[in-house]
Amino acid sequence: MKKLGFGCMRLPLLNKDDQTSIDLEQFKKMVDIFMKRGFTYYDTAYVYHNGRSEGALKEALVKRYPREAFTITDKMPMFIVNKEEDLERIFNEQLTRLGVDHFDYYWLHALNRTQYVKVQKMKAFEFIAQKKKEGKTVHIGFSFHDTPEVLKQILDDHPEVEYVQLQLNYLDWEDTDVRAKECYDVAVQHGKKVIVMEPVRGGKLATLPEESAEVLKKLDPQASPASWAIRYAASKEEVIMVLSGMSNIAQVEDNTSYMEDFKPLNEEEDKALYKAKELLKPYLSILCTACHYCTPGCPKKIAIPEYFEILSENQWNGRKKSQEAYQKLVDSGKGKASACIKCGQCEKACPQHLQIRKLLTEVVEKIEK
Numbered sequence: 483m484k485k486l487g488f489g490c491m492r493l494p495l496l497n498k499d500d501q502t503s504i505d506l507e508q509f510k511k512m513v514d515i516f517m518k519r520g521f522t523y524y525d526t527a528y529v530y531h532n533g534r535s536e537g538a539l540k541e542a543l544v545k546r547y548p549r550e551a552f553t554i555t556d557k558m559p560m561f562i563v564n565k566e567e568d569l570e571r572i573f574n575e576q577l578t579r580l581g582v583d584h585f586d587y588y589w590l591h592a593l594n595r596t597q598y599v600k601v602q603k604m605k606a607f608e609f610i611a612q613k614k615k616e617g618k619t620v621h622i623g624f625s626f627h628d629t630p631e632v633l634k635q636i637l638d639d640h641p642e643v644e645y646v647q648l649q650l651n652y653l654d655w656e657d658t659d660v661r662a663k664e665c666y667d668v669a670v671q672h673g674k675k676v677i678v679m680e681p682v683r684g685g686k687l688a689t690l691p692e693e694s695a696e697v698l699k700k701l702d703p704q705a706s707p708a709s710w711a712i713r714y715a716a717s718k719e720e721v722i723m724v725l726s727g728m729s730n731i732a733q734v735e736d737n738t739s740y741m742e743d744f745k746p747l748n749e750e751e752d753k754a755l756y757k758a759k760e761l762l763k764p765y766l767s768i769l770c771t772a773c774h775y776c777t778p779g780c781p782k783k784i785a786i787p788e789y790f791e792i793l794s795e796n797q798w799n800g801r802k803k804s805q806e807a808y809q810k811l812v813d814s815g816k817g818k819a820s821a822c823i824k825c826g827q828c829e830k831a832c833p834q835h836l837q838i839r840k841l842l843t844e845v846v847e848k849i850e851k
């Protein structure tokens with residue numbers, strides 16, 4: 483398999499403020515380019531696009547290509563599983579949403595210390611192992627957002643797991659909060675292959691501030707910033723797949739162009755990327771990946787990731803432009819940052835462990851006021 487997977491969490495939208503309004507016609511064209519260039523791996527989940535990603539994939543891919551032509555990964559959303567029976571119900575619903583009789587890969591979604599307690603209680607690993615025995619999935623694994631210590635615990639307890647999906651990118655590799663390198667090392671020590679999510683850090687590494695971009699352009703004027711990020715992740719030896727959440731045809735064209743005949747980064751490229759990263763750091767105040775896990779449960783309908791993006795880019799966009807972007811979202815019906823009632827629901831759902839309430843106060847101070 484080629485090392486690039488199609489992440490179906492940031493599909494093109496007809497209305498950018500409505501995650502369910504997937505632009506199917508554009509998505510079909512994107513799938514066609516992806517398939518034509520020999521890529522086959524698709525990654526979806528129950529919660530992506532507020533539950534519409536799997537159905538869109540059915541329309542754009544499953545109904546239009548023979549089953550053996552593609553591989554699908556889906557995930558059990560442990561964060562909304564409340565009783566053991568939910569596992570079977572959700573699993574079957576996912577097969578129906580996708581219109582397939584089996585998955586190629588099936589993960590427990592976004593495990594962390596808290597979710598792992600629930601996973602044990604609900605016997606979720608036993609559940610997916612049983613599904614593998616029944617032929618309902620070919621491979622099993624889990625995606626993960628926590629410390630290397632928690633990862634070690636899970637892998638020690640569950641040697642039957644075949645793959646681990648980790649957040650890995652050049653920004654997080656040595657980050658002392660995310661500890662991506664340490665997590666990767668734990669997976670490798672346990673003999674697991676790694677699938678990479680967030681190689682472009684929720685799209686943040688696709689657009690770099692000028693001084694960072696210049697360093698990379700000097701070495702290869704044609705290469706996009708995203709290509710550097712994806713090749714970086716794919717260059718790790720035990721990585722078998724890098725997911726990119728593609729949102730338009732241009733991104734598919736670009737990603738497939740350099741991943742069709744993938745070449746790992748050489749020493750000179752590695753050094754340039756390190757330099758670009760160092761120049762980038764001061765600009766990245768908030769490490770939100772725009773996964774949207776925090777938004778469905780917000781009682782005030784606050785556009786948390788969008789506000790964080792505005793806050794992050796405030797440094798190089800300037801206050802006026804930031805305020806315009808903020809006001810546009812408020813006018814479209816999103817709750818203001820100042821409407822936050824500090825209930826904390828969002829922070830429980832955030833895989834990056836961001837202090838969302840505190841950051842929203844900053845949005846109020848720097849943008850809303």
Ligand code: SF4
Nearest residue numbers: 780822823825826828
């Ligand atoms: S703490 Fe604020 S932003 Fe978070 S869910 Fe509650 S109201 Fe929404």
Ligand code: SF4
Nearest residue numbers: 770771773774776832
């Ligand atoms: S704040 Fe956290 S949960 Fe919300 S979009 Fe950002 S990373 Fe995802």
